[in-house]
Amino acid sequence: xxTTPAPPPFQTALLAGAxxxxxxxxxxxxxxxxxxxLQSSAGFFASGGFRGxxxxxxSAVVGSAPGAAFFFCTYEASKSxxxxxxxxxPSSHHGSTxxxxxxxxxxxxxAGEIAACAVRVPTEVVKxxxxxxxxxxxxxxxxxxxxxxRGSVGVVxxxxxxxxxxxxxxxxxxxxxxxxxxxxxxxxxxGRERKVRVGRGLFGDVSVHPVHVVGGGGVGVVGGRSARxxxxxxxVYRAGWRRR
Numbered sequence: 001x002x003t004t005p006a007p008p009p010f011q012t013a014l015l016a017g018a019x020x021x022x023x024x025x026x027x028x029x030x031x032x033x034x035x036x037x038l039q040s041s042a043g044f045f046a047s048g049g050f051r052g053x054x055x056x057x058x059s060a061v062v063g064s065a066p067g068a069a070f071f072f073c074t075y076e077a078s079k080s081x082x083x084x085x086x087x088x089x090p091s092s093h094h095g096s097t098x099x100x101x102x103x104x105x106x107x108x109x110x111a112g113e114i115a116a117c118a119v120r121v122p123t124e125v126v127k128x129x130x131x132x133x134x135x136x137x138x139x140x141x142x143x144x145x146x147x148x149x150r151g152s153v154g155v156v157x158x159x160x161x162x163x164x165x166x167x168x169x170x171x172x173x174x175x176x177x178x179x180x181x182x183x184x185x186x187x188x189x190x191g192r193e194r195k196v197r198v199g200r201g202l203f204g205d206v207s208v209h210p211v212h213v214v215g216g217g218g219v220g221v222v223g224g225r226s227a228r229x230x231x232x233x234x235x236v237y238r239a240g241w242r243r244r
Contacts, residue, residue: 007080013072021068025060029053036131048133055137056130063123067116075112075181079104101189102182109181113173121169122162 008016025032030053037047048055082104126142135141146161153161 007076010073010077013076014069017072018065018069021071022061022064025064026057029057029060033131036128040132042132046133048131048137052133052137055133056127056139056142059123059127059130059139059143063119063127067119067123070119071112071116073112074115075108078108078111082107098186101185105182105185106178109177110174113177114170117166117169117173121164121166124169125162125164 007013033048033053033055034050037044037049040047126139126146129135129142130137130139135145147158149161150158
């Protein structure tokens with residue numbers, strides 16, 4: 001039976017999470033822009049259509065690295081804490097059970113998502129308004145517009161505007177991640193066990209294991225389909241769209 005590898009150092013989780021988050025957000029940003037415009041009550045073409053699909057990319061660049069880093073650092077720390085906690089760990093001398101491992105990954109990933117939302121929600125609010133063509137499609141102008149409301153709504157009002165959709169974001173991300181990460185960790189564990197048993201991975205010994213790519217994509221599809229309705233509500237609410 002394969003042994004569970006030691007958790008990565010804090011610096012590794014920080015840098016790996018930041019790099020992964022930035023790479024994914026920049027790669028998929030055009031699709032995210034098109035999705036946001038399709039959700040706009042003003043209409044797809046009125047919101048910009050296929051033009052300027054990188055509007056709002058500034059806020060995505062600023063928020064991707066810290067948001068993803070927050071998630072992975074919190075996830076790894078929570079996972080290690082829960083796995084070693086005497087009050088949470090199973091009392092059986094046979095070690096951790098699959099059910100306990102899945103629960104550990106669910107709770108750790110949920111904590112990671114809540115931490116990441118502290119950065120993700122404000123940047124998403126600014127980004128989606130720029131994507132929809134508001135304030136000239138500029139992330140900086142969108143942010144200045146929100147901050148400029150301080151005189152009329154106060155600091156609390158500005159805070160609420162920046163964190164518009166916080167609740168629905170957490171409601172979306174937590175169910176998504178409690179499906180995604182236990183499946184992802186189970187696939188990695190299966191890959192390690194198979195390599196110990198057979199002596200090689202399913203696709204041979206390569207630096208980037210294809211099962212990680214295929215497995216990651218598969219669990220992402222499962223979680224994404226489950227969270228799709230809340231994503232739609234969140235996008236409309238954050239951008240402040242109103243039907244006329």
